[in-house]
Amino acid sequence: MKALKASIAALCVAFTAPAEAGEIAGEVSDGEEVTFGIVPQQSASRLARMWGPFLAELGQQTGTTFRFRTTKDIPTFEACLAVGAFDLAYMNPMHYAIFSTEASYRAIAHQEGKRLKGVMVARVDSEFSEIASLDGQNIAFPSPGAFGASILNRASLQRVNVSFSPSYVKSHDSVYRAVAAGLMAAGGGVTRTWNALDPDVRAQLRVIYETEGFTPHAIAVHEGIAPDQTQKIQAALLNMATTHPELVQGIGMAGFVAANDADWDDVRALGMARDETGIKHDGEIACPSG
Secondary structure, three states: OHHHHHHHHHOOOOOOOHHHHHHHHOOOOOOEEEEEEEOOOOOHHHHHHHHHHHHHHHHHHHOEEEEEEOOOOHHHHHHHHHOOOOOEEEEOHHHHHHHHHHOOEEEEEEEOOOOEOEEEEEEOOOOOOOHHHHOOEEEEEOOOOOHHHHHHHHHHHHHOOOOEEEEEOOOHHHHHHHHHOOOOOEEEEEHHHHHOOOHHHHOOEEEEEEOOOEOOOEEEEEOOOOHHHHHHHHHHHHHHHHHOHHHHHHOOOOOEEEOOHHHHHHHHOOOOOHHHHOOOOEOOEOOOOO
8 A cells, every 4th residue: 555655646746857856855875765745835846946955854864765746736736635645745724624634644743933824915016905906806826725825815805795706826936926927916825935935026016915824834644654753753853943944944934843633723613614625525636647
């Protein structure tokens, strides 16, 4: 079963150039190889550059070979979570609330000192200054199931009775660029990707709305990871901000804290039905298999 899962995960594509593969894999001698799936909030190449050095050092500290994995878009990532294709995964809060039950993932860490907030952005020279002004407009989101960028922002628009046409453009970076180019009136993101945005693009935009905060993304292990290995990985994650703060900053964070499943009860308390989340049911989108 683990061999089959690894085979599926390998096809949840690691979008990396061959010359970068050693850096991204974080290879260490005599280490056991596991896959680490990253939700594709940003382009695959950018995620590889951000997470590659981090995973390399995590591998050195744990004696484990981490293989970077991501997918072409968030719905495909969700399909891979649904079948347990990743040994570890960095997933959004709603992903964790769903797949902790449906696919046996267990959270071991989340970002320290942060609450996940959705943001809505518009061009700096636009007439839009608050979400109520977006009535009747085309608005970009990464995917239906992106928690902060899409789910929370859509709910906020609906609460103030704003009618809008959603366009799903695969990643947070694509949202920001579409709005900056004038292709969309506004777009949804989260504070972390907004702060990490290319300064030239960010200079063309302004935040017009921010949602309330929730427990941030989970780093979660699949049930197939042995308890002793899980403990080593968790300890290294918690220590990384002390030993290599530059690598943690490189993925847009300040550090990690140990996580418990109950940390995401604030997300579960939203009481959203599966259909309301926009996250696809098993089988509607396939995790790549060849």
